[in-house]
Structure formats: structure tokens, C-alpha cells
Amino acid sequence: MNINNQKKENEIILAVETSCDETAAAIVQGGEHILSNVVASQIESHKRFGGVVPELASRHHTENITWILEEAMKKAEVTFDDLDAVAVTEGPGLVGALLVGVNAAKAVAYARRLPLLPVHHISGHIQAARLERPWRYPALALVVSGGHTELVLLREEGEYEVIGQTRDDAAGEAYDKVARTLELPYPGGPYIDKLAAEGTPNIELPIAWLEPDSYDFSFSGLKSAVINTLHNAKQRGETIRSEDLAASFQQSVITVLTEKTKRAADHYQVEQIVLAGGVAANKGLRTAMSNTFASSSVELTIPPFSLCTDNAAMIGAAAHVQWKKNKTAGWDLNGVPGLALT
Amino acid sequence: MKILAIDTSTHVMGAALAEDDKLLGEYITNFKKNHSLRLMPAIDHLMNELEIEPKELDAIAVAKGPGSYTGVRIGVTTAKSMAWALNIPVYGISSLQMLAQNGKYFSGYICPFMDARRGQVYTGLYTSENGCVKEVEKDRIIILEDWIDLLKEKQEPVLFLSQEWDKHKEAIQEKLSRQVVYGSFSDMLPKPSKLLEVVLNQGESISSHELVPEYTQLTEAEKNWLASNKGKRNDE
């Protein structure tokens, strides 16, 4: 499908993102100018269940989707005639949630005779950096979120090569589970980050380095160690300061993330490093990454908080690359929960 | 006035197009395959065949449930997003009323139903009046046995319309015996053209934002939460 053949570089894209529990729409121009970025978070709805309830997320998306689309258009002060394409997260994510965004995007694109651009959610997180500053290649992206922990190499624009990923829990998942053990509210990541800042990392916890040449991660052992440490202390009638436990846990996670990123950066001689995904909002991780690369010539980009957590502006940024490569989808586009990043 | 009708609330998928009171085209498939993938190509096919551009549409009608949660969402999301992008109104019609409309010439009660697993059905009770069915017992999810008891009290003939008739006919016939009438194979099929009949007779349009699915029940998580948090409201 290629309805609009006039290729221009300052195209205006309506982007839609519904892969998890955020209903989001944005208008992005030329892959770098955010004209609007609207995110309706459902955190309040899922809080009492201690995690995202997929069916509930899908229901909220359906109720909210056109409101959010309209707000994005209004805030950007654009009309349908200004749009050049509609972009949407194709996957990965919760299947029912993805379907709402995909079907909404298809309907709008079809109704307004616009090209449809499919976007990989992780490429969105990575391309959020484009909204900050232009890329320099080769580049390396560390994507850390509730569902992902990946090291992605970009030898050139839009070419993604996953060189490392988690073998069990995502980093964000480990954060949430540890937070639950420490009886912190949902979602737990930010609370651990806050607690950790007040504690000392004086409790010995394992770091899974895996094979010497591997860029993969593993966090399930660390998560279990935290649970066991608490449990054993309780049995012995001792109390552990949660601040210290949080600090120790956070240090283990951050050490392995920054070390492996550093090693990959050296090995692939990258020019730029991007820290992306929801966990990139973590202060401890941001600071560690900044310190690690402070004295090197590598440029470190960490998008602002609002562009690290799930949003549609990042999908619009990634869609710009799809637009330039003419990678449009047909009306048979479907949500793909396990979509691979290639 | 051109109206597009969409139904994806069961594994039957349908799209139909009418201009005023003339049905221009209808596309229905009755097999289990991905609606999310196939709905828009089906609409595109129908519109292309009829040489109608999206911007010529004046309204969109959709079966809003009950039915498969995912199926209903695909139809409703497509309908409301298209309507929003075209700035036209939508009609959300009960999936059960759409099916009941197949029995509009029947003079007794019309009972459309869909299997809802665990001995339950999505159902409601309708009667026909001037060519259009209207609800006499609200759409609901209910244990089939309980529903049959309720129908027995009516002591009048009931026309059953369902894709799952064969699966439940014994239970129904055993208790209701001579009250039971059931449709032919094509009467059992939900048809988007029937949505259009309902719309033309008594439809009330709403804005695209207001259209939401009718699931007839809360999510499993909400039900469990309410059960273990007695006295609290679902929105607390």
C-alpha cells in the first residue's frame, strides 16, 4: 500500500500506542518535533490488583481511544488534512491491548486515505532519543522497562540488532516483584529508587554475569536472593532496613546493566549510547550511566522521563524511520504480542 | 444516507452497506479466523465493489455486544475510530437484538443466545413489532438452566436463534417441549444487514466517543476483587 507517494522529510504523523496500560496518541513532525503527546495512564485502575489486568486494560483503551486521538489532534492544532500518515505499535505487548490501537489506527488511516506505518514498541523506546538530538552511528541502546531488558546495536538508521537480552525476568519486573516483597505500593520501581537513595548497599546480593562474552541478563536469581534475605532475617528475628535492601538490590541491577553496556560500547566502538524504556526514569540508573560515560567520547542520550515511559511520541519518532523507508502496512495489519525487533 | 454496518461479536464476521432503505451489499463469513486481521480488508472490499469512498459515509452501525470480548472490541473500536475520523455518528446495537431481528416475522417470543461457557449464555428476550424486534427481557449473561425456567413461566412459544443451537437444544427442548421453535440454518447467522434494519426502524445515534462495548459482566479480576472486598464499590 502506498497511497501518498510524495515523500517529504517533515511529514506529520499521528501515532498511536496501546501496548500495555497507557492509552497514548501523539502528533510528531519529521520524526523530531513533538506537536502533541497525550498519555492516559491507567495506573489508578490497576493499582488495587497489584499489576496490570489485561482485560481491564483493553476495556479502558476502547473507552478512551477516540478521546485521546482527538486531544492529540487538538493540542497539536492540526486537522486530518495536515496528516501524512498514521503510525501504530504493532507489538510486542498485551495482545488485547495492542488490538485496540491497531484497529483504531487502521480505521483512521482507512477513513482518511492515509498510509499506515507499523512500529515495533522497542524501536519506539529507542527512537525517543531522536526527539532529543540526532543520532550518531554506530549506536547502542539499553532498553530497560517492565517487560524488556535489551541491548540493541544500531549500525545505521533503523537497523536494529539485539545483542543482549534478559533470559528470565525483565529488570522492571524484578523491581516490581522486589517492591511487592518490601510491601511497597504498585508500581514499585519508583519507590525502590527512592528508598535506595536513602540506604547503603551493605547487603551482599548476587550479580549474574553469565558467560564472559555474553551481553545477556538474568535477574531472577537476584530477585530470589532478596526474597530469601528478607525471609531468613525474619526467621532469625532480625530486622533489615528496607532502605539498605533496596539500595543493595538496585546496586546489583545497575552494576550489571552499566558494565555490560560499557563492554558492548567498547567492543562495537559506538559513537552514541541511548538509555531508553520506563526504567530509564530510575535516578540511580541515570546517574550510574552518566558517571560511567562521563570521561569517554561516547555521547550518552537519556530522554526526559515523559519520553522514557510508554508514550506515542516515541512511536511517531520511530515511524519517521519507517516513513523514510516506505515501510507501510496493509489493511490486514494485526497486533503481534511477541513481535521480534529486526 | 449511506450507512456501513459492522459485526465481529462472534466468530461470524460481517460488513454491510445500505443507502437509505436499500441494502447495497453484505459480506459475511462464518468460520473461526482472525477478525482483527480480516475486518478492514472486508470493509475495503465491500466499499471498493460498491465504488463508495469512506468520506461518502453518513453513519456507522456496529454490534456492540455481548459476545466475544475481543471480537466486540475489534468491531466497536473500528466503528468508533472510523466515525470519529469522518466526523459522523455511530449506532451501537445489541448483538442479540441483531440476531433476534432474523425472527422478526415470528409472533411469539424471540430468544437469541450465544454460548458464554460454564453453563452460561448471553441472551435476552425480544418480540416483534412493525418489522422490528424490541427487548422485553434485558440482555444478560445467565445460567442456561435458570433462563429456561424463566422462559417456561412465559407459557408461550419461543423462537430460538443461535449458532450454538445444536449444543444446547436437548436441554432446552427437554424443559420447554412444545414451546420451542427454532430457526433454519440461515436464521441462526448474525447478519450486519439486520443491524441496518434496526437502525432504520428505531436507531438512536450517538457520538463516536460515547460508543462503548456492552460486555454484560465485569472482568474476572473485578469480580474476584469485589468478592473479597465486601461492601466496597467497584470504582473505589
Ligand SMILES: [Zn+2]
Ligand atoms: Zn514500553
